Amino acid sequence: EAGVVQSPRYKIIEKKQPVAFWCNPISGHNTLYWYRQNLGQGPELLIRYENEEAVDDSQLPKDRFSAERLKGVDSTLKIQPAELGDSAVYLCASSWDLSGATYEQYFGPGTRLTVT
Amino acid sequence: GENVEQHPSTLSVQEGDSAVIKCTYSDSASNYFPWYKQELGKGPQLIIDIRSNVGEKKDQRIAVTLNKTAKHFSLHITETQPEDSAVYFCAASHEGTYKYIFGTGTRLKVLA
Numbered sequence: 001e002a003g004v005v006q007s008p009r010y011k012i013i014e015k016k017q018p019v020a021f022w023c024n025p026i027s028g029h030n031t032l033y034w035y036r037q038n039l040g041q042g043p044e045l046l047i048r049y050e051n052e053e054a055v056d057d058s059q060l061p062k063d064r065f066s067a068e069r070l071k072g073v074d075s076t077l078k079i080q081p082a083e084l085g086d087s088a089v090y091l092c093a094s095s096w097d098l099s100g101a102t103y104e105q106y107f108g109p110g111t112r113l114t115v116t
Numbered sequence: 117g118e119n120v121e122q123h124p125s126t127l128s129v130q131e132g133d134s135a136v137i138k139c140t141y142s143d144s145a146s147n148y149f150p151w152y153k154q155e156l157g158k159g160p161q162l163i164i165d166i167r168s169n170v171g172e173k174k175d176q177r178i179a180v181t182l183n184k185t186a187k188h189f190s191l192h193i194t195e196t197q198p199e200d201s202a203v204y205f206c207a208a209s210h211e212g213t214y215k216y217i218f219g220t221g222t223r224l225k226v227l228a
């Protein structure tokens with residue numbers, strides 16, 4: 001079974017430029033998460049989707065970050081414009097969740113973003 | 117909100133020895149505790165988890181213990197091997213919120 005797929009794996013951009021990350025979750029998983037992992041720290045949740053609905057985006061900096069999950073499968077996370085502090089690894093995860101229960105989250109390899 | 121503290125930040129052990137990583141959490145409502153292993157350049161990989169209705173869970177050389185009263189849980193790796201070298205993260209979650217709060221990670225080095 002294929003795992004969570006992310007692309008690109010690495011991205012280097014200049015500040016103020018836009019950037020987009022793509023995620024394909026594990027087949028059949030209805031829940032998708034985007035996390036940001038700063039160097040030497042654990043992942044922090046940015047946004048969580050149940051199917052195509054964003055049910056928790058409280059940690060997403062909405063002035064510059066946006067995300068979408070059309071058709072409830074693939075997802076794209078965008079930053080526009082990027083700032084130096086956005087340099088981090090952006091992780092996508094997916095799970096199969098039923099209401100009221102917590103299920104295991106499976107992570108992709110991440111996209112390492114460097115903003116210069 | 118929930119806060120998870122993880123210790124130690126780095127741990128070096130000789131091959132064949134045991135390694136123990138400890139985490140404490142603040143929210144008594146947390147009831148799901150996964151552990152992840154992250155190798156260089158890869159995403160976190162779930163290695164074991166425990167729910168609050170049990171005190172211990174084992175999977176071959178890996179075990180996790182949970183003390184709900186003290187609000188701490190630990191990862192135990194026995195007979196360590198060089199391939200166990202990685203960063204390990206604990207996390208806590210409250211069923212129904214789905215949000216994982218991660219610890220800051222422990223870099224484990226297994227010396228051959």
